[in-house]
Amino acid sequence: MPTAVPVAALDPTDPDAGAVAHYGDPAREQRLLDNAAGLVDRSHRGVLAIPGADRLGWLHSLTTQHLSDLAPMTGSELLVLSPHGHVEHHAVLTDDGDATWLDTGDAPGLLTFLERMRFLMRVEPAEVSADWALLSIVGPQTDEALIALGVGPLLPPDLLAVPDAKFATGSVPPRPTAVYSAAALQFGGWARRMPYGADLLVPRPAVPDVVEAAGVPLAGVWAFEAMRVAARRPRAGFETDHKTLPAEVGWTAPAVHLEKGCYRGQETIARVHHLGRPPRKLALLHLDGIATDELPARHTPVMLEGGERPVGFVGTAVRHYELGMIALAVVKQNLTPDSVLRVGLSTAAMDPEH
Template identity: 60%
Template sequence: MTTIMVEDLDPTAADAGVPAHYGDPMREQRTLATAVGLVDRSNRDVLAVPGEERASWLHTLTTQHLSDLSANTGSELLVLSPNGHVEQHAFVTEDGTTAWLDTEPGAGAGLLKYLEMMRFFTRVEPRDATAELAVLSLVGPAAADLFPDLAAPRLSAVPGAKFAAGEVPPHATSIYDVRAYEGGLARRVPLGVDLLVPRSAKAAVIEKLGVPLAGLWAYEAIRVEHRVPRLGWETDHRTIPAEAEFTAPAVHLDKGCYRGQETVARVHHLGRPPRRLALLHLDGIASDQPPVQGTPVTLGDRQVGFVGTAVRHHELGLITLAVLKRNVADDAELRIGDSVAAIDPPLDPA
């Protein structure tokens, strides 16, 4: 099997360290879309947070309701700046003795630095555990069949702009079922099942599962299709949670104070964040290459947004997630470089 690493194609890529594809990216995408494939995402950073006060401590520092985080449960969280801008995003996976946080490649050091700064006299011991655990993802409709004991993800609806106090249930807005697996953990998530396994056991786990391998290119195409944002791709230095669709999985809107909470509450109650996440279709006439992250999206002679993750999808063609100004109409004819781009209608919240 041919293995093409991300760094073989772009030595400067943030996703270096994992396979981009195994020789047939379109076939790999179809496998993830219709069955199940395994994606090596072991370039993700992992932090460990043991200590008896870890749940209440993470609850006070982040956007998520975690005070009652119980064993074999996962969720998502954000760390915000004092002005409410997204600084960190992580999945949290609790095994009963440790909360494991996995985040984007290269983001772990910043998250760990913040956690260490905020320890004070709290009984927690955060550490970098990237060398201990590797993230593998089983993606596709058949992923759940491999772990039938894992319950489907439970996602709370985002309340309306003028919701009453107490309307949001006092628990995490996203709840992911977790089980022990091969010396690590299996976590059910919206795109399938994530595995956090000992790095020394990674090859053995892949062999034991025996499912087709798919590269990160295929994973990113499925992620874009499902409009799942990614820190550093669909965010910039001034992104607030509502602009990048982080609110539903990672923000509890009625849990009290945390850094940046005032901005989150004000924007939600006004009901109109300055920007929004959108899925765009590119015509592919002027260029059949996906635009690079950060490329301006224009309407006439003015910039109205930027490209996040752009991919070539096996059915949809060239598509990209983009962050656009809120007032850009759904039927606007946009441009990305020389390509015409059209907004895919927003998903029905129901």
């Protein structure tokens, strides 16, 4: 077993302090996740369980996703918005037929919101993070690992296309905009297919057995984050602030159903979509690393060269094994790849849009 280097030993204030940063060679672990498959322990992520007969209709009414008819052993993504349409919580979910499971970066905050909204519904939301661990298999050989676990291969993610700004009524089917297939694990819990690989929710005592059965090497959360940044996948609390709209960070496709009916913040979502141009956008920045090789801290301002006011902020900065120093940032919509930017002491350039 390679030596684990905990995030807490490097920075006890880091939001990932409960995870392993790396196992001795972060660049090798990134190559592993990019070209084969590795297993990342993300058990510091919060988990909520919601049993009860009304759970799906209740979540359907409170969140951005179409969940009223979610099939058993199926997953998706959802957002909880403020009354003004700003992102308050993001969660990935799976329903196993008896309960809906939410994994999220802010389990206590999301649970508080859900408990306030119970009213007379037959639901019993509870945080179960102490008993259940989230693991992620990442890489192109994910299906082989799922086969070794007895649940693979799973169907790939099924995402609906985001309709045009002036789409006709009835254009969006009455189903989740993202459907992630899932299957029960012999250890307890389930495996859920994801765009980056698969997530496994397992009882904490079973983690060593699951790792052994999967048969893939371990990788740290640094490698997971490097792959996430390169793939431009936002993370709540990192690529979000108090005024983030789902369309700004690319969450419309996996987490927002544009025709499902009333929920908090829906008016703003509809207005921004029909205008077709949110005020900010998610961008991948290349940092020059000449003036400093220190990565910028989360929410460091992004400035135009010679400008005096921020034009955005950095969410997550990483050292990528191929791309070098890069960062995900949220910047003004009118910035272009030829804009000359500064992040702290580094010059930054926007990667061309996909």
